[in-house]
Amino acid sequence: VRTLVAAAGVAGLLAVLALATLPPKPRPTGPAAPDPARSLDGTPREPLHVAAGAIHVHTVRSDGTGTADEVAAAAARAGLAFVVFTDHGDGTRDPLPPQYRSGVLCVDALEISTEGGHLVALGLARTPYRLAGEPRDVLEDVHRFGGFGVAAHPDSSKGELAWRDWSLPIDGVEWFNLDTEWRDEGPGRLLLALLHQGVRPAPALGALVRPDRPVLARWDRLARTRRVVGLAAVDAHARIGADAAPGGSLRLRVPSYEASFRTARVAVELAAPFSGDAWRDMNTLLAALRRARSYGWIEAFAPAGRVEFTGHRPDGTAIGIGEFAGHGLEGVRLRAAAAAPPDAEIRLICDGMVVASGPAPGPVLRVIPAPPPEACRAEVRIRRGNGFEPWLVTNHIYGRAGDPSPAQTTSAASATMPIEGAGVADWVVEHDASSEAHVETRTADGASEVRLRYRLAAGARRGQYAALAGSFSVPGDAAAIHLTAAADRPMRLSLQLRQPDGGGGGRRWRRSIYVDAIPRAIVVPIADLRPADPGQDDRPSLARVHAVLVVVDTTNTPPGQGGLVAVRDVTFGRAAGAR
Ligand SMILES: [Zn+2]
Ligand SMILES: [Zn+2]
Numbered sequence: 001v002r003t004l005v006a007a008a009g010v011a012g013l014l015a016v017l018a019l020a021t022l023p024p025k026p027r028p029t030g031p032a033a034p035d036p037a038r039s040l041d042g043t044p045r046e047p048l049h050v051a052a053g054a055i056h057v058h059t060v061r062s063d064g065t066g067t068a069d070e071v072a073a074a075a076a077r078a079g080l081a082f083v084v085f086t087d088h089g090d091g092t093r094d095p096l097p098p099q100y101r102s103g104v105l106c107v108d109a110l111e112i113s114t115e116g117g118h119l120v121a122l123g124l125a126r127t128p129y130r131l132a133g134e135p136r137d138v139l140e141d142v143h144r145f146g147g148f149g150v151a152a153h154p155d156s157s158k159g160e161l162a163w164r165d166w167s168l169p170i171d172g173v174e175w176f177n178l179d180t181e182w183r184d185e186g187p188g189r190l191l192l193a194l195l196h197q198g199v200r201p202a203p204a205l206g207a208l209v210r211p212d213r214p215v216l217a218r219w220d221r222l223a224r225t226r227r228v229v230g231l232a233a234v235d236a237h238a239r240i241g242a243d244a245a246p247g248g249s250l251r252l253r254v255p256s257y258e259a260s261f262r263t264a265r266v267a268v269e270l271a272a273p274f275s276g277d278a279w280r281d282m283n284t285l286l287a288a289l290r291r292a293r294s295y296g297w298i299e300a301f302a303p304a305g306r307v308e309f310t311g312h313r314p315d316g317t318a319i320g321i322g323e324f325a326g327h328g329l330e331g332v333r334l335r336a337a338a339a340a341p342p343d344a345e346i347r348l349i350c351d352g353m354v355v356a357s358g359p360a361p362g363p364v365l366r367v368i369p370a371p372p373p374e375a376c377r378a379e380v381r382i383r384r385g386n387g388f389e390p391w392l393v394t395n396h397i398y399g400r401a402g403d404p405s406p407a408q409t410t411s412a413a414s415a416t417m418p419i420e421g422a423g424v425a426d427w428v429v430e431h432d433a434s435s436e437a438h439v440e441t442r443t444a445d446g447a448s449e450v451r452l453r454y455r456l457a458a459g460a461r462r463g464q465y466a467a468l469a470g471s472f473s474v475p476g477d478a479a480a481i482h483l484t485a486a487a488d489r490p491m492r493l494s495l496q497l498r499q500p501d502g503g504g505g506g507r508r509w510r511r512s513i514y515v516d517a518i519p520r521a522i523v524v525p526i527a528d529l530r531p532a533d534p535g536q537d538d539r540p541s542l543a544r545v546h547a548v549l550v551v552v553d554t555t556n557t558p559p560g561q562g563g564l565v566a567v568r569d570v571t572f573g574r575a576a577g578a579r
Helices: 002-020 068-077 135-144 178-183 187-197 201-206 214-223 257-261 278-290 406-410
Strands: 049-057 082-088 099-101 104-114 117-122 148-151 172-177 229-233 265-270 294-297 307-312 333-338 345-350 353-359 364-367 375-384 387-394 416-418 426-431 436-444 447-455 465-471 478-487 491-499 507-515 520-525 547-553 562-575
Touching: 049 068, 049 104, 049 229, 049 257, 049 278, 068 082, 068 099, 068 104, 068 257, 082 278, 104 135, 104 278, 117 135, 117 278, 135 148, 135 507, 148 229, 172 178, 172 214, 214 375, 229 265, 229 278, 229 294, 265 278, 294 307, 307 375, 307 387, 333 345, 333 375, 345 364, 353 364, 416 478, 426 436, 426 447, 436 465, 447 465, 447 547, 465 562, 478 491, 478 507, 478 547, 491 562, 507 520, 547 562
Parallel strands: 049 082, 082 104, 148 172, 172 229
Antiparallel strands: 049 265, 099 104, 104 117, 117 148, 265 294, 294 387, 307 333, 333 364, 345 353, 345 375, 375 387, 416 562, 426 465, 436 447, 447 562, 465 547, 478 520, 478 562, 491 507, 491 547
């Protein structure tokens, strides 16, 4: 029996291989391009240009199987106007310059692996150090260097990949991720889908799409507090097998890029069509994505024709997708219409509640009463099996006037006062066997400054580190670590407290801090420290802590790098008002 099963497995695999190489069937293209200056019901409006594309695509620059040119050619065959590459990386590689390939605008972005899941970062140039470590720090760095961060595949069943910390000021969320959908399926259904994939690639993948979308409710909750862009991502690799076969010895180039591109799409609404200048068009595209001027749909269910979602204030002025109404949504007339398959239902959803619905093409209308909700969106659901499932999802229209910048949200002032006489006096260096570290103490402006000269050993990342270690006893009422720090280049240091118990070098709690050439006062609440070793979740016991460490390690610093770090005024703070 076992031999039979194995033989059947091999035969199945061969069939998949044979089918996978078949060219996909040409598909009828969608409805004729609509007139950008007219609404679905024929009334004139501000011209709106729509460009549809694919977001979250891996190439050979990470774990995809296609080159940028091959991916672009597949995108062109699928009728896309743009593709956003998101190869895995840490920001230290130059992004590909934007370029039209096969007539498709190709924009490079990044998927960063944090300790709390994957983050897609758009709009980043090359960064001066590795973006890695805790999700809060990676997101802060993405903002620091001008990008915006999208929580990748939050519904993934693979816990280490899915984004988890929803208290962080993420800028976007993938409400759909094709890769998650089909990888989460059992092998039987997957094999069936692959057998179909050569014949009807996109519908075969669509058959794997799950009906539940818990992330939509989460997204609606986030949208009440700030603008969070919802995206339908393909997460295309054109690859299976690497999970099952480490080293990638068994790699099938399925589902093909083209099949993925026919599965989920994002459309951006633009004031003018792309110009043909790749740099200019990249900036236009990124601005539209950042401002949530977009909607997405599951193309495998049905191609989207025309979708409109607008608000009109009582004075008649219009509010578009992703925009802020300014004075709340009370009295705003929402209107949604969509050219959709028969049986489709359009819903207006405000703060997660359905406030109006009706059959496509609509329009579905609702004048928002008091008390007004914070954020409303439109969703088109189509019949699948016995029920209705989300097919097309717009971004929100927001009632408020705008959002604070992410920097304002992340740097909440911590109210602690330095404790007299709690400073650290003695500093030594610690380092791994192959790295170098030297300490110098100098007195400048009456304050003593401690300098770490370091060089991490070159080669592969294998836990190289160089650190300043100060010994002291922590006041029992300490609530924060205070210090002033600078470095000869922008970098991230790990600030740590160490307890002597536990195996080896003791147990440590850490928080990473950003430093550059300008000395800055830094306050790290002790409650913000997290265990350095996985599997722990307790707090340091201040009575037992005997050292504070300022560490350069390979989380954010590449092997082989040398330089200078300076710290002074290292002390502890107690909560303001406490004695
Ligand atoms: Zn990922
Ligand atoms: Zn990915």
